Amino acid sequence: MIAPDIVLTAGHCLSSQSACDNTRFVFGFRVEAEGTQPRSVPTTDVYSCHTLIHSVAVSGGEDFAVVRLDRPVTYAAPLRPRTFGKISVGEPLLVIGHPAGLPTKISGGAIVRALRSQFLIANLDTYGGNSGSAVFNQTTGDVEGILVRGELDYVYENGCRRSNRCANFGCRGEDVTLIERVRPYLSLHRSSGSY
Template identity: 55%
Template sequence: MVNRITVSLAVSVVSLLSGSSVWASGGIHATVIYGEDTRKDLYDVTSSLELKLADSTTAVMKASDLTSSGAKTRIASHNFGEEFQLCEDEPFRDQPTAAFCSASLVAPDLMMTAGHCVVDQDACKQTRFVFGFNVKTRGKYPSEVKTSDVYSCKSIVRREQVEAGPDYALIRLDRPVKGHVPLEISRAGNLSKGDEIMVIGHPSGIPTKVAGGAHVRDPNPSGYFVANLNTYGGNSGSAVFNSVTGRVEGILVRGERDFVQRDSCNVSNHCPLDGCRGEDVTKIANVADLIPENR
C-alpha cells in the first residue's frame, strides 16, 4: 500500500460494481498473495472444521443488487475477470463478483464486519448479509440464494474506524439467524508471533474462499495484529481464525495492493511469505465484551 495509508478494502470493489460513490470512507484499500495462493472454494475444502466455520460467514451486499421472489433471491453480479481486467491465467476469473465486504455471525442476531463496511445508519439500511454465496460444485456458480438466508442491517451496535488502529462494526440484524451457528471467539488474548491462522471471506467480492497457511507476524500493534493472509478487496470484514482452535481472533481490515498490471491485463500481486507490509487484523478483544459467551 502506497505510503502505508489506511484505506478501505471495500472501496475498489463497490466502485467497480456500482460505478458510484461508496459508503465506506477512506480511499482505496487492497491486499495480496503471500507465498502460495491458498484460496479454496468450498468444494475443494476437506476439513470439516473449515466447512463448519464457512457456514457461519456471509457476503455483504447492497440491497439494490438483490431481487427476492418467493423462496429465492436473485443476485445481480458481474464477471470477475471482466470487471478487474484480469489476465487469462488469473484464478477464479470466470466467477461472479457481487459482495463489497465480508462478515461473520457471532450471536444469533449479531453480525461482525469492518467499520468501514457499514459507516452509518443510512448505509445500514442499504446493507444485506447473505449466506450461501459460495461454490460447492466445481463450475456451478451462484446466481441466487434462499431468501431465508438474506438478512438486513437493523442497527449498528458499536463501530470504530481508526486509520492505524481498530476498524470494526457489530451489526444488529433484523431477526435472529436460523440454520447457521454463531462462531466462537477467542477470549484468551494470548496470540503470539508465528501462530497459524486462516481467513474466510469474499476476495474481490467473489464466492466464499477459505485461505489458510498464514501466520501472525506482529501481535503487538495497538488494537490490531499483522499477518501474511491471502486476502483481497472484498475480504474486508472477514473473520480471521486460529487454525488450531477454530476460534475467531480478529477481523481483516487493511493490507497490500492486490493487483498489478502485466502487459494489457492485471494479475495478483505476489509477495514472499515474510515480504511486503502484511495484512492488518483488528483484534477480537475490541468487541468481545458485546458478544455473548457460551451461547
C-alpha cells in the first residue's frame, strides 16, 4: 500500500481493467496466536480493485501495477519506500507476503546479488503467491521494490512434488522491480499525507 487507497503490486497479476474488476485485496490474513490458523477474514478487510492506474509486465524486465482500491484502508499505514539513492549489491533484504496462499510470512536473511536497470536479483525465499510482495531493506525498513518472478518453486522427485531448495547461491535468484521505477506514481500520491 503506497497511499490509503493505492496499492502497488506485480503487473503480471493485473494487466487490464477487466482483471482489476475481478480482483480483491485481502488485508489482515495472518496468524494471530501461536498454534492457530486463520479460518476467515472479515468482509471489512476485503477491498475491491476499483481502477487500474498503470500496469506494465515485460518478460525479464519491468513488472508493476498501481491500483486504486474501492475505499481507503483505515487501520494500516502505507509502507515507506526508499525515496533517495539506490540499493547496493550485498545489502540485506526481507520479504513480507503470502506464499502459496498462506497467511502472512516474513522471510529475511537475503541479500542483493545483482542489480539491473529495472530490477534487482536476490536470494529471497519465496513462492508463487508472493508476486507483488513488498521487499524491504532489512537495515532501513524502506521498501526497495516488489517481488515479480523467480525460481521454479517445486520439482518432481520419485513421483512426489517437493519444494525446490536452492543453496544461497545455488540458483539464479528472485527478481524484484526496483521502487525507483515506481517513483512517478509515489510522488502523485505523496500529497495525501501517506509518508
